[in-house]
Amino acid sequence: MSKAARQTIGRIFFWLLVIIIFFYLMFPFYWATVSALKAEPELIRTPATLWPQNPTLQNFRAVFNNQAFLRGLLNSAIVAGSTTLLSLLVGSFAGYALGKLRFRGKAISLYTILAMTMFPQIAILAGLYQVIRFLNIPTTLSLILSYLLFSLPFTAWVLTAFFKGLPSSLLQAAQVDGANMMQTFWQVLLPLTAPALVTTGLLAFIAAWNEYLFALTFTAFNRPAQTVPVAIAQFSGQIARQEPFGEIMAAAIVVTVPLIALVLIFQARIVDGLTAGAVKG
Amino acid sequence: MAQTQGQPVKVIRQRKEGTSALARAEERTALWLLAPTFLTLLVLAIYPLGQVFVQSFTDARFATAGHETSFVGFSNYRNLLSMTIRELPPRIDEETGQPIVQDGVTQFESPFRILPREPVRYGAVGQFGFGGRRYVLGATSPDFIRAIWDTLVVTVIGVSLQTILGMVIALTVATKFLGRGVMRAAMLVPWAIITVVSARIWEWMLEPDRKGLFNTVFSYLGLSDGFTNWTGNPSLQLPSLIAMEVWKTTPFMALLLLAGLSTISGELYEAAEIDGANKVRQFFSITLPLLMPTLAVALVFRTLDTLRIFDAFQVIFGEGRLSMASFAYFQLIGARNVGLSSAASVIIFFLLFGFAFLYIRILRVDTE
Numbered sequence: 001m002s003k004a005a006r007q008t009i010g011r012i013f014f015w016l017l018v019i020i021i022f023f024y025l026m027f028p029f030y031w032a033t034v035s036a037l038k039a040e041p042e043l044i045r046t047p048a049t050l051w052p053q054n055p056t057l058q059n060f061r062a063v064f065n066n067q068a069f070l071r072g073l074l075n076s077a078i079v080a081g082s083t084t085l086l087s088l089l090v091g092s093f094a095g096y097a098l099g100k101l102r103f104r105g106k107a108i109s110l111y112t113i114l115a116m117t118m119f120p121q122i123a124i125l126a127g128l129y130q131v132i133r134f135l136n137i138p139t140t141l142s143l144i145l146s147y148l149l150f151s152l153p154f155t156a157w158v159l160t161a162f163f164k165g166l167p168s169s170l171l172q173a174a175q176v177d178g179a180n181m182m183q184t185f186w187q188v189l190l191p192l193t194a195p196a197l198v199t200t201g202l203l204a205f206i207a208a209w210n211e212y213l214f215a216l217t218f219t220a221f222n223r224p225a226q227t228v229p230v231a232i233a234q235f236s237g238q239i240a241r242q243e244p245f246g247e248i249m250a251a252a253i254v255v256t257v258p259l260i261a262l263v264l265i266f267q268a269r270i271v272d273g274l275t276a277g278a279v280k281g
Numbered sequence: 282m283a284q285t286q287g288q289p290v291k292v293i294r295q296r297k298e299g300t301s302a303l304a305r306a307e308e309r310t311a312l313w314l315l316a317p318t319f320l321t322l323l324v325l326a327i328y329p330l331g332q333v334f335v336q337s338f339t340d341a342r343f344a345t346a347g348h349e350t351s352f353v354g355f356s357n358y359r360n361l362l363s364m365t366i367r368e369l370p371p372r373i374d375e376e377t378g379q380p381i382v383q384d385g386v387t388q389f390e391s392p393f394r395i396l397p398r399e400p401v402r403y404g405a406v407g408q409f410g411f412g413g414r415r416y417v418l419g420a421t422s423p424d425f426i427r428a429i430w431d432t433l434v435v436t437v438i439g440v441s442l443q444t445i446l447g448m449v450i451a452l453t454v455a456t457k458f459l460g461r462g463v464m465r466a467a468m469l470v471p472w473a474i475i476t477v478v479s480a481r482i483w484e485w486m487l488e489p490d491r492k493g494l495f496n497t498v499f500s501y502l503g504l505s506d507g508f509t510n511w512t513g514n515p516s517l518q519l520p521s522l523i524a525m526e527v528w529k530t531t532p533f534m535a536l537l538l539l540a541g542l543s544t545i546s547g548e549l550y551e552a553a554e555i556d557g558a559n560k561v562r563q564f565f566s567i568t569l570p571l572l573m574p575t576l577a578v579a580l581v582f583r584t585l586d587t588l589r590i591f592d593a594f595q596v597i598f599g600e601g602r603l604s605m606a607s608f609a610y611f612q613l614i615g616a617r618n619v620g621l622s623s624a625a626s627v628i629i630f631f632l633l634f635g636f637a638f639l640y641i642r643i644l645r646v647d648t649e
Contacts, residue, residue, distance in 0.1 A: 014453075014458070017453055018460070018464065021453060025528075025532070026470060026472060028482050028483065029471075031482065031485075032485070035485060038588070045492070045635060046492055046497070046507070048492055070513075088315070091323065092317070093314040094317075094318040095348075097310070098311075101310060101311040102304065102311075112319075112322075116326065118582075118585050118633070120626075120633050122591065122609050122610070123626045123630040123633075124325075124326060124329035125613060126329075126336065126622050126623045127333040127623070128325065130298050130332065130619070145325065148321050148325060149321075156318055167552075173614055181310045183309065186314060209475060210475040211451060212358070212477050212592045213592070216595070216610070216614075217613070231475075249481075249485060252474075256473070256478060267466055267469060271536055271539070
C-alpha cells in the first residue's frame, strides 16, 4: 500500500472515530430533547420514533405549571447561589493564606484540605442529620451549610493554585506602599483573581446544583424545601398514571440548558479550573 | 471581617521589637484567614464523623417513641459483616433415595434450609459452584454484602471503561483538526448534566418495551424481541447502570487526560518520528509513561467518586438494588436505624480510606 493510500485510510478512520465520539456524547441529550417535544400518544407509541412527528410544547407548559418543580428551581437557585458565594469568600481567604503567606503548618493545612475533597459524604450523613435536627436549623440553611463541606475544600484548593501563580512582587510593592496584609488582599490580589473566582464559582455552583444525597435526606420530611434534583427524581404527573416521562424530559432540558450554556461560555476556563483542582494536586 | 482585618495591625504594633515582627504578623494573618475554613470543616465533617463513629456502637434509632439508646458494642458491625459459606447438599428423592436430576442438572437443597437461623438468621447472598460441589454464601445482612459487591463491580468495571474511553477521546481531541472546538464543547455536555437528570434520561432510554430507545434499536437490529427489561432483570441491572455512569463521567476523565497530554512536549514525538517509531510505539513509549501522574490522579478521583455512588442507584433502582451509600441512606431514612446506618457509613469510610491509601502507595512507587 502506498503512503498516500495509508494516509487516506487513516484520515477516514479518524473522522469516523470523531463522529462516533460526538454521537456517543450528545445522543442521550438529543433523545431527552426529542422526547420532551413529543405528545403523550407518540411518547408511548412502539417502536419509538427518532424524530417527533408532531412537535409540541405541552410538556414544557406542564413543567412550568408544576408548582413543586418551580419551587425546586427557586430553592436550588438560593441554595447553590449562597453556597457559591460563601465558599468563594471563605475559600479565597484560605487561598490567599496558603498561596501567598508563609507560616508554620502550611503543608499539613494543604493536605487536610486536599483530603477533604475526597471525603465520603455518606460517612457523615447520619451525624450531620442529627446535628441539624438537634439545632433545629431550617432545611434550606442546613443545605447551604452542608454543601460547604465539598465546595469549600474545592474552592480553597483551586484558589490556592491561582494565588500562588500571582507574582510576589505585587505583594511586596503593596507592602512598600504601606498596605497591611488584608489591604493587599482586598485591594490588590483579589481583583486580579476575579477570573479565577468566576471559574471556581461556576464549578462550585454546578456541584451544589447537582447535589442529591443531602438534599434528599434533609428534605425527606419537608417537601417544600426540595431542590430541583429531588423534585426531578420524584416527579409525578397531575393525574395518577405511568411516570410522565415527557414532562420529566422537559424538566431535564429546563435544568440542563442554562448549565450547558454557562459551561460553553466558560469552556476554556472550566478546563483550566478542573485541572488546577485535580492535576496540580 | 472587621476583626480579621484589624488583627494583624495590632500584632505588628505589639511586637515592634525583633526582626521577625513581620514574619509573625504574616503567620497571625494566615491563621486568621484559615480559621473560617477549618472551623467550617470541623463542624461539618469532623464532629459529625465522630458522632457517626460513636453511634455505630449503639442501637440509636431516629424518631422512635419509647426507645432508649444503649451501647451495643460491635453488634452492628457483626450484624453487617457476618458471613458464612455452606455447602448445599443435592436434593434427595424420598422414594428412590437418589439425587434429583432435572434436564441433566443436579438439583440442590434450597439455601434457606441450610443456612443457620440460630442465634441470628442468615440470608443467601449468592451461590457458586466449585469442583462439582455447590456452595452458598450466607450473611446476616445479605443486602449490605450485595451492596458492597455491586459497588465494587461498578467501580472496577466502570472506572476501567472510563479510563479506556477517556483516553481514546482525549487522544482524539488532542489532535488538531477542523471542528476540534465543537468536540471539546460536546465533551462538556454529559459532565454538565446533573446526575439525577442523566439517570432519568437513561431510565427513559432503557424502558422495558419499544417505547425505549435501546429496545427499539435492538429490535431493529434483530438482536432482541424489543422487550428486554434492562433495569428490572437482575443480570442486566449493573451493566445498564455502568453504561449510564460511564457516559456521565468519561468526559471528566477525558478532560484530565487532555490536560495531561497538553504538557507533553511535541519535540519528543518529532524525535520519535525521525527514529521511525510508529504511532502505537509512540503511545506506549512516550505518551503513556509521561501521562502516568495525571492518569493516577484521575484514577484516584474517579475510583473514590464511584465507591460513594448514590444518585444513579437511588434514582434508577430505589430499594431494588443498593449501592453501599444507598444502603446507608435507606437504613437511616426508611428504617430509621441510626446505629446500623452509622456502622455501615464507618465501613464505607474505611473502605474508601483503604483505596486512597493503596493508590497513594502505588503512586509513590511510581515516582521513585
